[in-house]
Amino acid sequence: MGKNIVIIGGGAAGMSAAAKARRTDPSLNIVVYERSGYVSYGACGFPYAIKGEIAQVEDVVVRTPAQFAKQNIQAHVGHEVLTIDRAAQTLRVRERASGAETEVGWDALVLTTGGAPTRPPLQGIDLPGVFALRTVEDALAIRTWIEQERPTRGVIIGGGYIGLEMAEALAAHGIALTLVERLPQVIPSLDPEMAAHVQAELEQQGVTLRLEQAVEVLVGSERVREVQVAGTSIPADIVIMAVGIRPSVTLAQAAGVTLGPTGAVAVDDHQRTSVPNVWAAGDLAEAHHLVTGRPAWVPLGTTANKQGRVLGENLGGGDARFGGIVGTVVVKVFDLEAASSGLSEQRAQAEGFEVKTVSATAGSRAHYMPGHQPIQIKLVYEATTRRLLGGQLVGREGVSKRIDTIATALHAGWRIEQLAELDLSYAPPFAPVWDPILVAANLAK
Amino acid sequence: MGKNIVIIGGGAAGMSAAAKARRTDPSLNIVVYERSGYVSYGACGFPYAIKGEIAQVEDVVVRTPAQFAKQNIQAHVGHEVLTIDRAAQTLRVRERASGAETEVGWDALVLTTGGAPTRPPLQGIDLPGVFALRTVEDALAIRTWIEQERPTRGVIIGGGYIGLEMAEALAAHGIALTLVERLPQVIPSLDPEMAAHVQAELEQQGVTLRLEQAVEVLVGSERVREVQVAGTSIPADIVIMAVGIRPSVTLAQAAGVTLGPTGAVAVDDHQRTSVPNVWAAGDLAEAHHLVTGRPAWVPLGTTANKQGRVLGENLGGGDARFGGIVGTVVVKVFDLEAASSGLSEQRAQAEGFEVKTVSATAGSRAHYMPGHQPIQIKLVYEATTRRLLGGQLVGREGVSKRIDTIATALHAGWRIEQLAELDLSYAPPFAPVWDPILVAANLAK
Structure with missing residues (x-):
């Protein structure tokens, strides 16, 4: 019998790790638990699926659990890991549909739980018509809302990559948009005079910019109707919350894993955490930044894939190193x-x-x-x-x-x-x- | 009085050297002699001017002699340098229109005579309708021929960059094309299986390929009518000779300058030749190849501009070095x-x-x-x-x-x-x- 590998989170990092571990050591038992209904998808494609450039949201899925099964990787969707016992090397997992719980042993545990959208404590944030964008389910919900509710006015909260890509996506449906950003500029990785070119493009495309302004409350009864920003009211049939993500470290903390200075999981260049036999990669984890020489948290699909691949090779007995990041990003804004x-x-x-x-x-x-x-x-x-x-x-x-x-x-x-x-x-x-x-x-x- | 700088050849290398020398040392006297009627033009644009994508051939000219004059650089077009006296540091130059000859003294001589199209000893190569492409005059002559003679069938001899770009240019005028290449593939810098993709594109675009075949004779009386290739006859109203270029080293040899193993002028990393006070840059000169560690001859506009800039800075008393090349090229083929x-x-x-x-x-x-x-x-x-x-x-x-x-x-x-x-x-x-x-x-x- 080979070692039992349990991977928590079936995104880019987790599934890259699974696939590479399988290729490296055919004897491993590899099980993946994914909370959502999908594994192995290109989340960066969601704005284009919502825009309509991609026919189906599901087209961004790279491989299904059935395809992984052929590779002898068991990927369980709709499964939530509840607790981790680090000493006993076990965990409890619940099948979300049935509520059935199981205890599972692991020889090596892989934390690839990714990140979750930041949810500011705003009144009205749970109203229908208010969306974050992280999972296939989120993208499907936004697309369905657009098709069924035919929104004509929208507010995007947050001027980072997802906010800007969603501006392009919603504008393609004829939705008149206001973009609200707490900072004085969009895209914080750009200096202000470079971000100004992006802001000019947004305005030229008809997007109303509300920079250095904060959302106060989301208003509506059965569904969102308006957004209060800096004392004024903006009518809205759809609101996208895109104020950033945070690493999903709850389970990592339960496993006793050390977090780094950024708040994400600290890893070495082999993707090992501070706990023996516990590994981490992707949006959950830090990476070595080659320019600063310090750990950084730059959650991107490229890094998740590379770290996952390194981790998978090491699970299979390899000696792979992740070389670090320089924080390269590109975004299309109209x-x-x-x-x-x-x-x-x-x-x-x-x-x-x-x-x-x-x-x-x-x-x-x-x-x-x-x-x-x-x-x-x-x-x-x-x-x-x-x-x-x-x-x-x-x-x-x-x-x-x-x-x-x-x-x-x-x-x-x-x-x-x-x-x-x-x-x-x-x-x-x-x-x-x-x-x-x-x-x-x-x-x- | 500043030093007398005489530059032979007003292409990219020569005019970059002139402009940079002027910015580095305002006291220099800078004179350029150019054989053709134009200086400072982007020769790589000619195929697109012939295609019609650029309105006028002259649009590729970056700066005119009148514009250089404002920078206190005397650029004489239509002037041919006849002889160089290295010991006396003089040269003889003829104004081509009038035939008037002058003797000119130099403190520093810059050789930027570039390259010239290879002319195989083919019968019929001087027939009207047979063109090479190197100068503004060449491009104008091709464009005029297309407008006045309305050729419908063409032969391109040579499958390098210029041959392929000219295929796209002539095809845009509805000219049915045959491309003849002596080697078994187009684009010699690609390996055969990569060049095969380019060949497939050419054929898909309707270009007939005759690889590993040689042109035997160009046939016609008042103008070209056909091309004999490997025993068969191809009707042609226009023929482009694009079998490569050779460095124009005649004057360099007259100046006693050492040629390198490639047959181009040997230069050090400051663009000095073997003769004191004689410099060279551009398509005439070698460059240090960073991959082989040896001199190479890769005539490209990018290198000509960079070498010219280094040379110009050194003329002005600077200590600039040309870092070398890796031989990067890109070509659009349809x-x-x-x-x-x-x-x-x-x-x-x-x-x-x-x-x-x-x-x-x-x-x-x-x-x-x-x-x-x-x-x-x-x-x-x-x-x-x-x-x-x-x-x-x-x-x-x-x-x-x-x-x-x-x-x-x-x-x-x-x-x-x-x-x-x-x-x-x-x-x-x-x-x-x-x-x-x-x-x-x-x-x-």
């Missing part, structure tokens, strides 16, 4: 692309770096090519060592994969001068002869 | 993008490396997003050290800037395992959660 990697100027200052920056505007293609668009670029570097600390790009094309060059330079720990030397691809339809990254790097003093 | 950086498998073997490769097909976007396209990727690495030696990408979107990640990794001298750790950007409209680069790197054995 016709605009905004991306960043590493630290913004504000964040770098907060981390204690002595910071210099350089900004430029350069074309996405050769200046004589039709369709060329300006790309705004900002590079952040350390004044003393001239080490690149981060980069930001905003534009209508050519942003998403261009940020990867900056991400790669951050992994390499380069000085900004090294960026300027790069032999980057050039052809008139794709780039100017001086790529925006080279233009900016060349301007660095 | 609806396909093909890119490479570093060495192909074939080239790496020829360079004496013990080579391993890994290939994969992965999506340009999340699998559930409409419009996602397969990207073919191949990575080449050294068997012993596992150092990345090169990468190739072919697909209908997301290829051009994705290759830059591989280029950056080549600059950094990474092992293939380091590629797999990259924190690359992800959002469903732009990439799958496992970017094609990560997919391939993870498969490396």
Whole structure:
């Protein structure tokens, strides 16, 4: 008999771990318990399923429990783990539909419970028509509400990635939108002057921005009817709560696992927690940030998949290491692309770096090519060592994969001068002869 | 009085050198002699001007002599340098229109004469309707021929970048095309199985391919009428000769400058030649290849601009170094993008490396997003050290800037395992959660 592996949470991290562990060691018994009705889905696709660009919400599911079963991985959906006994190496799990409880033993426990949307203590937050977006069920509920209730006015609370993607999704249904953000800007990973381009795009697309304003109460009786913001009332037939997520650490704490300075589970580069035979990966866990050299909590699907894969290999007796993150993100906001990697100027200052920056505007293609668009670029570097600390790009094309060059330079720990030397691809339809990254790097003093 | 700088050749390298020298040292006297009627143009734009995507051929000109004059740079077009006296530090130049000759003294001589299209000794190569593409005048002549002669059948000789871009350009005018290539594949920087995707696209777009066949003679009396290839006759109202370029080293040799192993001018990392006070940059010159560690001749606009800038700074008393190349290229072939950086498998073997490769097909976007396209990727690495030696990408979107990640990794001298750790950007409209680069790197054995 092989070892009993129990994985709690069937998202990207959990199922990557399961699949990689199975490939690494065929003798393992691998069981996954997932609270929701689905495993292995690309949650980042939900806004596009709600928008209607993807035909069915379920299309974002990568693999079903039946498909995992063929790989000899038992994935139980609709199962909630209640308690963990670390000493006995057991846990209690309840099948949500029947209420039946079971005690299960484990040789290795994998915590991949992910994150959960932050729920501010707002009156009216439980009204029908008020939604968060995290699970397949959430996405289905929003899509059903749009189809059945035909909302015409909406409020999005939160100007992070999900809030902005949901703005595009709801606007596609002709819903007039107000976006409320507590901070003075959208997308906190961008510096204010870069976020301003995103804000201009939102306004140009007809979204009313209420920055530096807080929601006071959600009003309605049988369903939401309006949102009170900074003393004024905004009529709304649909409200999206997108004020961020928190790591779901309740079970981890029950298992006695140490949390890191960010509040997420501390892990080493093998994805081990502080408790022997207990592992963690994904949105629940911290990651080593290569720019700051410290643990960070940047919950993203890419990191969840990579950490899960490392964890799975190690479960199977391997010696895999997770190399760390530089915090690369990209988001589509209507016709605009905004991306960043590493630290913004504000964040770098907060981390204690002595910071210099350089900004430029350069074309996405050769200046004589039709369709060329300006790309705004900002590079952040350390004044003393001239080490690149981060980069930001905003534009209508050519942003998403261009940020990867900056991400790669951050992994390499380069000085900004090294960026300027790069032999980057050039052809008139794709780039100017001086790529925006080279233009900016060349301007660095 | 400042030093007299004389620059021979007003292309990207020469004019970048002039502009940077002027900014670095305002006291310099800077004179440029250019044989053709134009300076400072983006030659890579010509196919798109001929296609009609760019309104006027002259739109690719970045700056005119009049604009350079305002910067106190004298750029003389239509001037041909005849001889160089290295000991006396003089040269003879002829104004082509009047035939007037002048002797000019120089304190520093800059050779940026570029390259010239290879002209095979073919009967009929001088017939009207047979064109090479290098200068503004060439592009204007092709465009005029298309407008006035309305060719319906064309032959392109050579399957490199210019040949392929010209195929797209001529096809846009409804010209039925045959492409003849001496080698068994198009785009020699790609391995055969990657080039096969490009060949399939050409055939799908209606281009008849004649690979591993040689042109024997161009037939016609007042103008070209047909091309004889491998014993058969192809009717043609227009023929594009695109069999490559050679560095224009005649003047460099007259100046006594040493050529490198590639046949181009040998330069150090400051763009100095073997002769004191004589400098070179651009398509005329070699560059240090960071993957092989040896001089290479990869004539590209990006390198010409960078080398020119380094040269210009040094002319002004600076201490700039050109960091070298990794040979990054991208080309659009109808609806396909093909890119490479570093060495192909074939080239790496020829360079004496013990080579391993890994290939994969992965999506340009999340699998559930409409419009996602397969990207073919191949990575080449050294068997012993596992150092990345090169990468190739072919697909209908997301290829051009994705290759830059591989280029950056080549600059950094990474092992293939380091590629797999990259924190690359992800959002469903732009990439799958496992970017094609990560997919391939993870498969490396």
